[in-house]
Amino acid sequence: MKAAVYYENGSPDVLKYEDVPDPTCHPKGVIIRVLAVSIEGGDTLNRWRGPLVTRPHIVGYQASGEIVEVGAEVTHLKVGQKVATVDGFGSHAELRPVPARNCWPIPDGFDPKYAAVIPVAFGTAHDCLFEFGRLKAGETVLVQAGASGVGLAAIQLAKRAGARVLATASSDARLEKLKAYGLDHGINYTKEAVPEAVMKITDKKGVNLVVDSVGGPTLQGSILSLGYRGRVSMVGQAGREPMVVDVGSLMGGNRSLSGVFLGAEIATDRAHDMIQTLIDEAAKGEFKVVIDKEFPLSEAAAAHAYIESRQAVGRVLLIP
Ligand SMILES: NC(=O)c1ccc[n+]([C@@H]2O[C@H](COP(=O)([O-])OP(=O)(O)OC[C@H]3O[C@@H](n4cnc5c(N)ncnc54)[C@H](OP(=O)(O)O)[C@@H]3O)[C@@H](O)[C@H]2O)c1
Incomplete structure (x- = not known):
């Protein structure tokens, strides 16, 4: 072959x-x-x-x-x-x-x-949002690298669950394209610092959940974008830089940081069935x-x- x-x-x-x-x-x-x-x-x-x-x-x-x-x-x-x-x-x-x-x-x-x-991108996004991120309707989520495979899946699944959706990308043109999939507020991280932009958009409340597949210095910005009891699902290192975070920055706001690795659970009945459901839902046109x-x-x-x-x-x- x-x-x-x-x-x-x-x-x-x-x-x-x-x-x-x-x-x-x-x-x-x-x-x-x-x-x-x-x-x-x-x-x-x-x-x-x-x-x-x-x-x-x-x-x-x-x-x-x-x-x-x-x-x-x-x-x-x-x-x-x-x-x-x-x-x-x-x-x-x-x-x-x-x-x-x-x-x-x-x-x-x-x-x-x-x-x-579907399996990796949507399955991972689903675990980041719900299994580990405990996202509820009415909450606000920030998706780092919203134009990525995991990001586009997370935007759609979060919107479908009734969340308000913020996302980052490296250009205005990329953010513009995300609006068709449920993006409410885009942040071009080459032009403005993400935590400051998030606080402006959320009236200083911060977000309930961040899905971070970029890692490196971006991860600290994810923690600083959280509101009280906010959670970060840390799921990747697309930025290819070492993860450096001040874990002390989690404590004051009762914030938490969870690692998410779909591969560790993909063979379980839970993850297998979750992925089959996502494939069946996509086939019915429930998301793009x-x-x-x-x-x-x-x-x-x-x-x-x-x-x-x-x-x-x-x-x-x-x-x-
Ligand atoms: N833990 C798990 O279970 C799991 C599962 C799936 C994926 N992942 C990980 O999640 C990450 C994203 O996966 P994906 O499939 O969504 O990736 P992807 O579709 O290739 O997108 C990666 C995005 O990251 C952004 N980015 C930021 N810094 C970058 C850099 N230095 N080089 C390249 N891109 C950079 C880019 O968007 P902008 O240009 O807009 O910033 C790019 O679109 C990867 O690290 C992957 O290994 C983990």
């Missing part, structure tokens, strides 16, 4: 399009013929500095496809079925072996391109899955470079 692979960490141009051996099917797994790869923020971070679990390494958490082989011990999936899949690596390929547990059936009529985008651009799998390097140019609002897909 063909795959986008790399032999060393680095910038997008480490990605090569090569022939690699076809995968074999684990008794508890399936093999899919990949229809769409959703390039996750974590895929670009792994390419930059993650471990090369295989050599050459095929990066990638998330892809949808059609099942072409089913392991001997798998009874609930069948050849020909279309599924969304998640695993630690291996999405950037024509064929993908994946544990049966990490497959979510795609409802008839729902485009697998959209299904490919935003695809910014598609590239052929052979152009994975260009697709990663495009993401890192910070132009994308929504997901970038690879099509084998």
Whole structure:
């Protein structure tokens, strides 16, 4: 099969399009013929500095496809079925072996391109908002990096739950595009300090919850944007800088900081069912899955470079 692979960490141009051996099917797994790869923020971070679990390494958490082989011990999936899949690596390929547990059936009529985008971004946003963030209707939420995959999902799910939604982005043009998905107030962090802008918008009350997938110095700004008893769901390090926070700044306002890692719970019934519900709701049109651009799998390097140019609002897909 063909795959986008790399032999060393680095910038997008480490990605090569090569022939690699076809995968074999684990008794508890399936093999899919990949229809769409959703390039996750974590895929670009792994390419930059993650471990090369295989050599050459095929990066990638998330892809949808059609099942072409089913392991001997798998009874609930069948050849020909279309599924969304998640695993630690291996999405950037024509064929993908994946544990049966990490497959979510795609409802008839729902485009697998959209299904490919849902499990990690929407599942993570849902956990940040509700499971760990305890968001309630009427509360105010700040989504850092609102134009990111996780951010766009968080904006829509928070709005649907009856929250007032603030978000940050690196340009006015990016913030403008977020209004269609439920953004109430945008903050261009290149022009104004986020905590000050939040306090102005909220009449000095601060927000009840921040979803922070940027980390680094941004995380301190998230804490300083909180109101009394506010919570931060800290979920990523897209900014690629060390996390430095003054934990003392949490105490005075009875504020809390929670780490969120979907991967730690994705195999639980709770998370599995939550993701299936999100796929089914997206299929019914209850929220939008935003695809910014598609590239052929052979152009994975260009697709990663495009993401890192910070132009994308929504997901970038690879099509084998
Ligand atoms: N813990 C978990 O379970 C979990 C699950 C999913 C994702 N994540 C993590 O969450 C983070 C975001 O993932 P994602 O898929 O939403 O990412 P994404 O779609 O690629 O978006 C990342 C966004 O971060 C912003 N950003 C700020 N500083 C940046 C920098 N130095 N380089 C690149 N982008 C920067 C950019 O928006 P602006 O230009 O507007 O600032 C960009 O759009 C990643 O660190 C990922 O690993 C964690």
